[in-house]
Amino acid sequence: MEAGSPQKSKKEKDLFHVIHKVPSGDGPYVKAKHAQLVDKDPETAIVWFWKAINAGDRVDSALKDMAVVMKQLDRTEEAIEAVRSFRGRCSKQAQDSLDNVxxxxxxxxxxxxxxxxxxxxxxxxxxxxxxxxxxxxxxxRSHGKKFQVSVKQETSRLLGNLGWAYMQKANYIAAEVVYQKAQMIDPDANKACNLALCLMKQARYDEARLVLENVLQGVLPGSDEIRSRKRAEELYMEVASKQAHPELMGILGLSFDDADFVKMLEQVMNEWAPTRSKRLPIFEEISSFRDQLAC
Known part of the structure; x- marks a missing residue:
């Protein structure tokens, strides 16, 4: 076969796409991915992603990829506005991943x-x-690998994210309840550490210590991960120091009292009320938020 034959040229192009993970074709989306992954030119990639969205060329992927590139360039506010404005052009199947973005x-x-x-x-x-x-x-998909996620796992993950958001607002009581529910559904060491931190913020050190011991003793999934174990050890030492020096305990910085929290939970449960009678079993547990708080 001659060096410049069409068959060899096609094989070289196919190999190029595999190595650089660039889709084949010559549309604006392909040009955007080429600029992003091969030329390492994110600004040019964004221009082509915009063209792809406007041309209706692989809009689902173009919008998600453009938002990721914008985030890398610290154009986060612009990325948020783009997703909000153009997600209506994307398929129903893409909406969940756009929410994650x-x-x-x-x-x-x-x-x-x-x-x-x-x-x-x-x-x-x-x-x-x-x-x-x-x-x-x-x-x-994570780090280029595909895997299956169950409704149970997704619910626990979202509750973990909700708990972390409450922690950023110093709403440690709300965060604690959410993390408790997440652990009941699909426990892991990382959420356990966050739950322990919520308890520590409320000066409930004995409860926090018991949670952390489950991580240190390898009881929970993920306990063998170096990062989770190190964090659990650091929190455990902090608990020990607080218990050894009770005079160091400060005033709790809770943003609302128990009565307000019960009212807030009722509102949340009303928002989650099903529009049809069929429930997923996992939410039978979530419906017990208020009952557990009252115990």
């Missing part, structure tokens, strides 16, 4: 209230049986 962008620029509102909306969709397009699992 928005959550990441909200975290980046400290929009806590927006995080809370979006997480509640996503939980409500699960509660109403409308998440995952009615399927029990969905395919997710």
């Amino acid at each position: 928005l959550l990441d962008l909200y975290k980046k620029c400290g929009k806590i209230e927006e995080q809370i509102d979006l997480i509640k909306r996503k939980l409500r969709l699960i509660y109403q049986g409308e998440a995952f397009n009615g399927k029990p699992t969905k395919t997710a």
